[in-house]
Amino acid sequence: MNRQKLSKKAYLLHLSSTSLADGIRQGKFRSLFHGQGIEFRGVRDYLPGDDIRTIDWNVTARMAKPYVKVFEEERDLDVFIIVDKSLSMETGSRARSRLEIASECASLIALASFQNSSPVGAVTFDGKIEFSCAPKSGKDHLMLLLSEFEKTISKKQPGSSLETALSGAIKLLRKRTLVVVVSDFRASGWTDAFARLCTKNDVVAIRITDPTDEELPSVGSILFTDPETDYSEVLPSSSREFAKAWKSDNIRRMDAWKKDCIRHGGYPLCISTADDPARSLVRFFTAREKR
Numbered sequence: 001m002n003r004q005k006l007s008k009k010a011y012l013l014h015l016s017s018t019s020l021a022d023g024i025r026q027g028k029f030r031s032l033f034h035g036q037g038i039e040f041r042g043v044r045d046y047l048p049g050d051d052i053r054t055i056d057w058n059v060t061a062r063m064a065k066p067y068v069k070v071f072e073e074e075r076d077l078d079v080f081i082i083v084d085k086s087l088s089m090e091t092g093s094r095a096r097s098r099l100e101i102a103s104e105c106a107s108l109i110a111l112a113s114f115q116n117s118s119p120v121g122a123v124t125f126d127g128k129i130e131f132s133c134a135p136k137s138g139k140d141h142l143m144l145l146l147s148e149f150e151k152t153i154s155k156k157q158p159g160s161s162l163e164t165a166l167s168g169a170i171k172l173l174r175k176r177t178l179v180v181v182v183s184d185f186r187a188s189g190w191t192d193a194f195a196r197l198c199t200k201n202d203v204v205a206i207r208i209t210d211p212t213d214e215e216l217p218s219v220g221s222i223l224f225t226d227p228e229t230d231y232s233e234v235l236p237s238s239s240r241e242f243a244k245a246w247k248s249d250n251i252r253r254m255d256a257w258k259k260d261c262i263r264h265g266g267y268p269l270c271i272s273t274a275d276d277p278a279r280s281l282v283r284f285f286t287a288r289e290k291r
Contacts, residue, residue: 013104013146016278017111023285024077024109024178025116043067077178078135079113079120080169080201081106081145084183084208085153086126086160087227091210094273098208102182103149104277105206109180110149114142121172124148125165127157134172158228160186166193170200179203191260198265204284205261207254209272214250216243 043056046066054068083106089099106122113120119135122145131148133141162183169179170193179201181194197203216222216237225232236242254270261268271280 013107013111014115017108017115019282020108020278020285021112021115023282024112041070044070077113077116077118078173078175079109079118080135080173080177080179081109081120081122082165082169082179082181082183083122083124083149084126084160084162084181085124085130085156086184086186087156087158088160088184088186089208091227092273093210093212096273098184098210098273101271101273101275101277102206102208105182105208105271105281106149106180107146108278108281110142110145114139120145122148123165123168124151125161126153127159128161129164129168132168132172134174135177160228162187162190163193166190166197170197173201177201180206182206182208184208185257191264194261194266195264203266204269205266206269206271207257209270211272211274214247216246218243 043059044067046055046060046068050068056067056069059067083102085099085102089102090097092098092100110120110122114137117137119137120142121133121135123132124130130153131151133144160183162181162185166181173179179197181203183206185205185207194203194205216235218238220236220238221234222237223232223234258268269280269284271277
């Protein structure tokens with residue numbers, strides 16, 4: 001996109017990202033802005049009321065009286081966005097594809113982070129890593145990210161590098177970060193890397209769905225083609241048995257995905273191609289209840 005076109009899109013998205021910025025800052029992840037950081041500063045005498053979990057037992061043993069660890073407070077929230085641009089993301093039954101919804105989600109989160117003065121980084125991928133950068137601040141950096149989210153890959157690599165993107169984020173991020181993964185999660189072998197990423201970061205997994213994932217239109221026999229492999233098969237959409245199996249299989253896969261995310265410490269969120277991404281994100285980030 002040229003800079004003028006990109007600036008116009010950024011302005012329009014800015015109007016929707018203001019509430020999202022407030023939600024990220026005040027809602028589910030607000031403790032990251034004012035909580036105890038991860039940088040060790042030193043030790044001091046134990047005082048009544050201190051959390052006993054912060055006691056430095058080595059120093060306490062040497063000095064024969066209790067000491068507690070002191071940490072530097074981290075007030076900046078780094079944000080890192082992982083965006084799936086694989087061939088399966090180009091599907092969708094509505095006006096916009098999964099990839100277009102994913103790009104808008106990523107752009108909104110980047111803009112909200114900019115409004116919160118939070119450094120933001122990103123990685124995009126298809127069958128290979130296409131773009132990657134560590135969290136940074138600044139308007140020029142924001143425009144670079146928005147451009148990358150909107151960029152169309154001329155010749156896509158089949159497959160999904162989701163596991164590689166997650167593993168790369170583990171190596172790239174130097175402090176506790178809010179990581180947002182936007183994908184259809186139609187990949188295998190990503191759960192171990194996802195679990196490792198969750199151990200030192202707060203990870204939101206946004207699964208981009210489509211109404212046809214749950215229910216197909218009843219129009220007789222339909223030719224289906226896998227965008228990743230080009231494998232084709234005709235399926236009987238008007239068959240009750242087929243429609244029932246299609247729906248139950250989707251429910252099973254969605255339940256398994258949500259359980260995987262929660263078990264490993266992530267926060268799952270589904271956004272459909274029929275949804276308003278801004279509204280869905282604001283509702284999620286402003287939710288007060290803990291999962």
